[in-house]
Amino acid sequence: MEQDQQAGHPSEENALTEQAAAWFLRMQQSDTNDVEQKAFEAWLAENEAHRTEYQQYVQLWQTLDHLEQKPRKKSRSTVTWIVTLAILFSSLHWLTRHEEMITTAIGEHQQIILADGTTIDINTDSTLRLALYGFTRKVTLERGEALFRIGDERLRSFEVHAGNGILRDIGTEFNVIKEEGNVTVAVLEGAVEVGIDHQNDTVRLLHGGEQLTYSAYDLSEISSTDKETVTAWRKSRLIFRETPLEEVIRQINRYHSRPVRLGDPQLNTLRVSGEFNSADRAGLVQALITLLPLRASELDSVTLLTYEK
Missing domain, CATH: 3.55.50.30 (Phage tail protein beta-alpha-beta fold)
Structure with a gap:
């Protein structure tokens, strides 16, 4: 099993998780003052990791709050309970951190099933890196082709990195091919958000039956695709x-x-x-x-x- 060289040290990541949780808890209270607000904004501005970690708690809060059947005021005890749950949730996933490099030979197919029910079918002559920890479910397709059928878990986003693009799942099934500098994304069911690194104006939303191709310098128009043709390689x-x-x-x-x-x-x-x-x-x-x-x-x-x- 190969480790992602860019991954941070677990103790540093735990400290960041606790800082984000503490700030989230404080920002939900009605008695925050200007000094605390400025300190919070300064903490967010320090680096992207702070903003990303804090956003995870915002998303968790929105998800759990949405599940409540009756609207009610968010009390201090409710917020405390949710943040405590989030910390425990994160700690558990740090303990079960999983990173792996998977490679198929020419002519070989392989299927892996993640704990959350996500299935990844990997086609011939392909390499992908899998990283599961904390609030992160990330796959990097180094080369080749893979078909993703995403499980039901919604507390953690699922991202596929291929070339200079980031694909974010919105409850779906999609196929990705990376070869000769080009990446083709075909959505079979649901929807996928396709974003290009450092180009906020090039985000595209693909729905079932649509595909596009991108490279380091170009992004194609969205076109139609055929599920039978795209997935034929599995048979x-x-x-x-x-x-x-x-x-x-x-x-x-x-x-x-x-x-x-x-x-x-x-x-x-x-x-x-x-x-x-x-x-x-x-x-x-x-x-x-x-x-x-x-x-x-x-x-x-x-x-x-x-x-x-």
Whole structure:
């Protein structure tokens, strides 16, 4: 199990949790004075970690308060009870801190199920880092593809970091692919907020049946997507619909260590439609030379596709 090098020391994180809880408790009282208010604002302004930790208590308060069936005044004892619960909740999760690096080999699929019911299916040749602690549920997709089905827990946000983007779940199922500097997010159910680092004006909200692609320099328009096509890989299937041959070859090569190459750039004008078994490399090559005017030559390290003469 690899540890996240940017994670803080547990004792420092516990101290920050206690500070945020103390400030939250004090700010709920009606007798706060100007000196305390200024001290609180100065504490918030010190760094982003203070603001983030304090916001967790605000979110917890709003969640628990929403669960109350009858409106009632927030008494000091109620606030104290909620903050105490929050501290205990956080302490428990610091004790059960979990960080892990997960990697799949070429052609391998893997599924993991988190304690909160979240399921992550990981596709071929992928690497992701999982971090679960405190109020944090964070996955960083280093490369490859993963399908997320988020559990019912709502006290902690679920974030996926991929490239220079942050994806925030809003109760949903979504697929993420990171390859060659591009990240594609396809939402199957629910909604996902897509934000780009340091660009507050580029936040997009994707709903079920929508997708977009972003890179370090560009963010595409939102387009429609098809659930069957997006999730076909979970059943070891590849679905193509008038897909350029170059893209078909790229997809095949994701699942097999011996690559297929095009011998002529003009071959990319050819299009492929159909459903294929991603695990059957020989069958994939045979299907291409049957459907298209191609021939396959087996060289030392590659299979070369050229026009049939």
